[in-house]
Amino acid sequence: MLQNIGFPGLMLILIVVLILFGPSKLPELGRAVGRTLHEFKSSARELVSENKDDGEDSKDIVKERKDVTEKSPA
Template structure:
């Protein structure tokens, strides 16, 4: 877990490396990437549930 001091230090280093004008763009891009990843993994979980339901129906019909 990152403490408050570590978070501030990471923020300062990020400002030094990327500059204050670039940080909002990087944050937006990171958020968009995480959102897309979350949606993709949710789709995979839904597919797994559908496959399990198909297998259960198949086993019950035998």
């Protein structure tokens, strides 16, 4: 859906936003959008790093189990 907007559609959206909120509110809206994107990106990075850490922990557990089974005389 967003692939078909193009430059004219984007300009129309910006004009409508300008009419609705006025020029004095646009900087505030821009800052709010920027803060929201920043928080979203940092949360996404945090989740990805947690998943990587969990994956490494499970690999360590698998290695320990292999070592134990290789050493057992059964």
